[in-house]
Amino acid sequence: MLNLRTGQVEAVVESYLPPAEGYQKTVLDAMDYSVKAGGKRLRPMLMEEVYRLFGGQGKEIEPFMAAIEMIHTSSLIHDDLPCMDNDTLRRGKPTAWVKFGYDMAVLAGDGLLIYAVETAAKAFSMTDRADLVGRCIGILAEKTGIYGMIGGQTVDVELTNQPIPREKLDFIYRLKTGALLEASMMIGAVLAGAKEDEIHITEQMASAIGLAFQIQDDILDVTSSAEVLGKPVLSDEKNNKTTYVTLEGIDKAKQEVKRISEEAVACLHSLPGKNEFLEALIRMLVSREK
Ligand code: GRG
Numbered sequence: 001m002l003n004l005r006t007g008q009v010e011a012v013v014e015s016y017l018p019p020a021e022g023y024q025k026t027v028l029d030a031m032d033y034s035v036k037a038g039g040k041r042l043r044p045m046l047m048e049e050v051y052r053l054f055g056g057q058g059k060e061i062e063p064f065m066a067a068i069e070m071i072h073t074s075s076l077i078h079d080d081l082p083c084m085d086n087d088t089l090r091r092g093k094p095t096a097w098v099k100f101g102y103d104m105a106v107l108a109g110d111g112l113l114i115y116a117v118e119t120a121a122k123a124f125s126m127t128d129r130a131d132l133v134g135r136c137i138g139i140l141a142e143k144t145g146i147y148g149m150i151g152g153q154t155v156d157v158e159l160t161n162q163p164i165p166r167e168k169l170d171f172i173y174r175l176k177t178g179a180l181l182e183a184s185m186m187i188g189a190v191l192a193g194a195k196e197d198e199i200h201i202t203e204q205m206a207s208a209i210g211l212a213f214q215i216q217d218d219i220l221d222v223t224s225s226a227e228v229l230g231k232p233v234l235s236d237e238k239n240n241k242t243t244y245v246t247l248e249g250i251d252k253a254k255q256e257v258k259r260i261s262e263e264a265v266a267c268l269h270s271l272p273g274k275n276e277f278l279e280a281l282i283r284m285l286v287s288r289e290k
Contacts, residue, residue: 002040002284005277009041009048009065016066016119030100030108031115035073037091038230042285043068043184046209049278050188050202053271060126061191064136067116068184071144074112075153075180077105084157085239092230116140129193136187143183152176156241164242170211177217178210185209198271205267212260212286215253218243220289222250228290261286 017035020028044065051061080087080095081102088098097105120140123133142148152175155168164172185206189199220229221236222245236243244253264282268275 013066013069047184047188050185053275054192054194056192060123063122067120070112070116074109077109143179148179173214177214181210182206208264215244
């Protein structure tokens with residue numbers, strides 16, 4: 001079921017990629033390569049499912065689905081750079097900097113990041129609710145930026161090689177991983193015309209999913225294999241990073257994933273409408289093996 005949806009979402013995302021031509025073709029090739037390298041497409045999938053949950057039926061969600069995957073991919077490109085995690089494998093393929101060089105990988109990440117905004121702005125001509133599109137572009141920027149993913153990554157990088165107390169680790173995870181999930185699901189809710197209290201519950205639900213998702217990422221880093229994950233394992237140990245697993249141990253980390261994901265499901269149940277796929281997706285996300 002998930003594979004089928006991944007394929008459908010992928011088709012939407014790829015339809016918004018710029019053609020790889022012109023004098024700047026090299027950077028466009030690197031952008032194209034990184035997006036098309038694969039991935040589970042969870043963020044646009046969650047966005048679309050929340051949009052449907054609140055009764056959204058239009059097409060203006062599609063540029064936002066593409067935009068969030070472009071931003072996510074830009075963060076993976078930069079995360080793999082020698083100055084960050086220094087990883088050589090991502091989504092089962094050589095990382096962008098290995099394939100295109102450090103300089104082009106930096107530019108490809110920058111290129112995707114801002115092309116995402118250009119893409120999201122296409123939604124203005126697809127709806128008569130320009131106010132909602134404008135609000136969603138604001139959410140996209142805020143959750144990506146210094147009060148979102150980039151802020152979380154800053155603290156993460158700065159505290160590498162240092163012990164991190166649980167409360168600060170929560171902050172890092174809620175921002176570096178949770179914020180983009182919050183943007184994904186909030187945009188689905190806002191564009192579909194959800195009420196303010198529903199948007200707030202959606203944000204809380206996404207925040208819980210983000211935290212559980214990142215703890216599961218920590219667990220997989222020590223329990224899985226590069227073949228299954230499509231990226232190196234034991235990356236946190238290599239980079240001397242404090243994670244939930246190093247802080248709490250693997251059993252407690254697993255319990256936390258379960259507990260926090262149940263919080264997310266409880267948020268979903270408190271919203272009007274029924275979306276069995278979304279509930280299954282939340283449960284799958286946190287018990288995932290890749
Ligand atoms: C250039 C916008 C920009 C940001 C730079 C490097 C950085 C700031 C942020 C890194 C944020 C990051 C990589 C957090 C980890 C999030 C995470 C668990 C990613 C894995 O997501 P999956 O499993 O990956 O959904 P796929 O490959 O399936 O899409």
